[in-house]
Amino acid sequence: MSRLFDTAVSSGIPALPAHARRAAPLALDALPENDLVRHHVNLSRKNLCVDSSFYPLGSCTMKYSPKAGEAVASEPGFLQAHPWQPDSEVQGVLQALGELQQDLAAVTGMEAVCLYPAAGAHGELCALKTARQYFRLRGDTDRTEVLVPENAHGTNPASAAMSGLTVVVVKMDATGRVDLADLRQKVSNRTAVLMLTNPNTLGLFETCIEDVARAVHDAGGLLYYDGANLNAILGRVRPGDMGFDMVHVNLHKTFSIPHGGGGPGAGPIGVKSHLAPYLPGPFLKREEGAWGWAEADRRSIGRYHGAFGNFLNLLKAWVYLRLLGDEGIRRVSLGAVLNANYLQEKLRPMFPIPYGHGRCMHEFVASAIALKDKFGVSAMDVAKRILDEGLYAPTVYFPLLVREALMIEPTETERRETLDRFVELMQTILREAETNPQRLHDAPIRTPVRRVDDVRAARHPILK
Ligand SMILES: Cc1ncc(COP(=O)(O)O)c(C=O)c1O
Structure with missing residues (x-):
């Protein structure tokens, strides 16, 4: 930095007036590059993203973004x-x-x-x-x-x-x-x-x-x-x-x-x-x-x-x-619809799908209403519990036509093994709803931020 500064002065560009200059150099030099890199890598790990996990967020089409x-x-x-x-x-x-x-x-x-x-x-x-x-x-x-x-x-x-x-x-x-x-x-x-x-x-x-x-x-x-x-x-x-x-x-x-x-x-x-x-x-x-x-x-x-x-x-x-290319474009819709129907059929025995009488297109909307009525477990509890396993959750409470909505869009970029793991997780959650509903109310317990208090956030928003 000081080398650049000297060059600037010697090349005829006027130096900053004394009152505008720092008395001591910024403390940035004290931070080695590896600390800086680790800080940012660890920050990024606190987040869930399509590069780290399955992300079936209905309506949002969270498919993989090719690195090309x-x-x-x-x-x-x-x-x-x-x-x-x-x-x-x-x-x-x-x-x-x-x-x-x-x-x-x-x-x-x-x-x-x-x-x-x-x-x-x-x-x-x-x-x-x-x-x-x-x-x-x-x-x-x-x-x-x-x-x-x-x-x-x-x-x-x-x-x-x-x-x-x-x-x-x-x-x-x-x-x-x-x-x-x-x-x-x-x-x-x-x-x-x-x-x-x-x-x-x-x-x-x-x-x-x-x-x-x-x-x-x-x-x-x-x-x-x-x-x-x-x-x-x-x-x-x-x-x-x-x-x-x-x-x-x-x-x-x-x-x-x-x-x-x-x-x-x-x-x-x-x-x-x-x-x-x-x-x-x-x-x-x-x-x-x-x-x-x-x-x-x-x-x-x-x-x-x-x-x-x-x-x-x-x-x-x-x-x-x-x-x-032309052929690949057609494979997008084929994969999106196939994956959604695969998941819909796998989840059908577990969750009601109020408008799911036939085949769906690229997504479907399941309902956690039965869990809510029987065990007091809401769509929000299910979604938060999914986060604990390092996956992202479906869209919840939308569309409003479906009570306790879980809107699921797997996208075409996921393999069958990934979809099967999601199904297994939903089975685990169903078992927990019956045997240990408190685990679901407490979720997430493994994420950097635990369950936020929605009511308090709405009543006392901190907008700064
Ligand atoms: C059906 C639908 N319409 C419109 C939008 C708005 O798109 P954007 O988020 O890009 O503004 C969304 C976003 O999720 C959507 O799902």
Whole structure:
């Protein structure tokens, strides 16, 4: 450090004034590198992650992120690229983004793609604003309602509200799918958009999707596809072919980029051609063999992210698609659905699966209600006990339609042996519920942080 400082002085750069300098050097030198490395490695071990354990967190698609993506994203040419470099200097960067734009359009059946939203929820907001602009510029300003099924993910109604639109809840039928009669009653000339994920949050394919699309389109509304569950249908059926006009894809789910603790992720959106002029830009284009940028249409809603989105994450998704190829893309959905059905059948004798009469798609929702009624053991107790074995837990208490919900998504990147170990653990937990329920109430006892007091946290939050 002092060598650098001396060089700076001798090269003519003025030194800091005396009052701004430290009297003594920082104590950093006292910490050897190995201590620093151990500190960070041990910190990382306090966390559960897909690199350390099975992570069946329903709806979140916690699949393995191939390290090839990290390797490419660490290449200096990508790592050090600057968003405002001349196009001719960063043709590789632009090519990767441009091809990703095309690939996402191809797998979703859309005609234009905007890469920039930083998460699924951000994509929802961006797409709903795009839809509003579409209606506004057509003079169709009474369309202020967004239809959302009652089992929708919370971000759907939240994004609708943040876009200044009113949420109208559509009921589910007895099979756990959109209740067509209720939808037909609620859709009207005030409907802007219906937001739907297919398969839905119960892990069920919306078999009447064409009727749903017809009902919304006949009323002049648009269909929005929440792509959080796209891994279930990848390479088999496309949202665009089901009648959807807009879609977001969570690259941190279906396209394997790391979730990164809630961000930065990436939630690009795609739209059919009638909505393309309203999308945020700019877009990648290829002309005379060279990649470059095309500015957005003057009807665009404006920019939605600084620079060009979470570039290194977009790059990892591009690598992932190249690793898979056409055939690999189809294997994603095959594996996701096969693994979920394997687990569903193994767990069926242990837990009720209220909407699980037939095959599921990539996930299913079991219920701990029988344990609760018989032994006072809740879904939360089960989830916390799983953490004690070094595995992550299923999503709990969502969707709200299922009491004591345990939403399980194994993902396609897990082997049968891993799924079997999870089944054995669930058997152990069932035995404990009967013989030693206190063990479950006390869990977790082996994690760095024990059971937190939810009630106290809610009543006396420490927000600093
Ligand atoms: C069904 C569904 N929709 C939307 C989202 C929101 O996505 P993100 O977390 O990327 O904002 C999620 C996230 O888990 C989800 O599961």
